[in-house]
Amino acid sequence: MCLLEFTAEGGVMMTRKPARVILLKDARQKLNPEPAPRWSPFKALYKMRRVIFYGGLGVLAVIHFDKLPYSYLVVPAGNKLIDYSITGAVAPHPEPIEGRFITCAGAQRVNCVVDGDTFWYRAVKYRISDINTPEIGRPECERERRLGMEAQVALLQTLNSGGLTMERRERRDVDQYGRKLRVVLQDGRSVGDDLIARGLAHRWEGQKLNWCG
Structure with a gap:
């Protein structure tokens, strides 16, 4: 595989890098992928409580306003x-x-x-x-x-x-x-x-x- 490298003088030179090095790197990434974010029941419960809380406030506001003198x-x-x-x-x-x-x-x-x-x-x-x-x-x-x-x-x-x-x-x-x-x-x-x-x-x-x- 041919790669372009930049020299210290600003020139460009072509080098060869073995294909097996690149393939080995790809294989390592596939064998050791980044872990997916873990599901937390506490975070899900917190989000659900926030939705219920703010939704309830909206309902109470509508009911209260309808009864305003x-x-x-x-x-x-x-x-x-x-x-x-x-x-x-x-x-x-x-x-x-x-x-x-x-x-x-x-x-x-x-x-x-x-x-x-x-x-x-x-x-x-x-x-x-x-x-x-x-x-x-x-x-x-x-x-x-x-x-x-x-x-x-x-x-x-x-x-x-x-x-x-x-x-x-x-x-x-x-x-x-x-x-x-x-x-x-x-x-x-x-x-x-x-x-x-x-x-x-x-x-x-x-x-x-x-x-x-």
């Missing part, structure tokens, strides 16, 4: 919506509220007010999603019942004052009771903010607060 979908300082393309929340679409409202009584309910945060409009039940008002049906104390009645009257007066719209600002369209979740606005401002300022409502953050303290 309205206050997590707005910037509290200015009550402005955040980027819906990031959160996946539903962009607002104003719906006008028209007609005359009364206090709900009896089985037939078209346009009427149940309490400070629940009303019927065109025979559909709505829940104001950014606030929670005192209970009227099952109050825990006399103070809660009294404040609940005041909140009911305040909402009734507001709905009859005109210039109202409502917007869906949550991923869920209805709650577990079948009520449509909407924020009611008057001149671009949430009517819930007015009830809160008057001490007749709390900002809804996923749980009821005590009205009897």
Whole structure:
């Protein structure tokens, strides 16, 4: 076998190298190959646990986000919506509220007010999603019942004052009771903010607060 070798002076010379030397080297490589990486059950278990862990975090994030209250979908300082393309929340679409409202009584309910945060409009039940008002049906104390009645009257007066719209600002369209979740606005401002300022409502953050303290 002929090989080219470079001399110290930069020249090139041709030499012969026995073929048996090269064949012997190839044979040694075949007889003693590099060992394949050993399979470790501990490494496999570690990788599997990481996949399960991060996959579980993703599932929990989706479930938790679906239950976020309205206050997590707005910037509290200015009550402005955040980027819906990031959160996946539903962009607002104003719906006008028209007609005359009364206090709900009896089985037939078209346009009427149940309490400070629940009303019927065109025979559909709505829940104001950014606030929670005192209970009227099952109050825990006399103070809660009294404040609940005041909140009911305040909402009734507001709905009859005109210039109202409502917007869906949550991923869920209805709650577990079948009520449509909407924020009611008057001149671009949430009517819930007015009830809160008057001490007749709390900002809804996923749980009821005590009205009897």
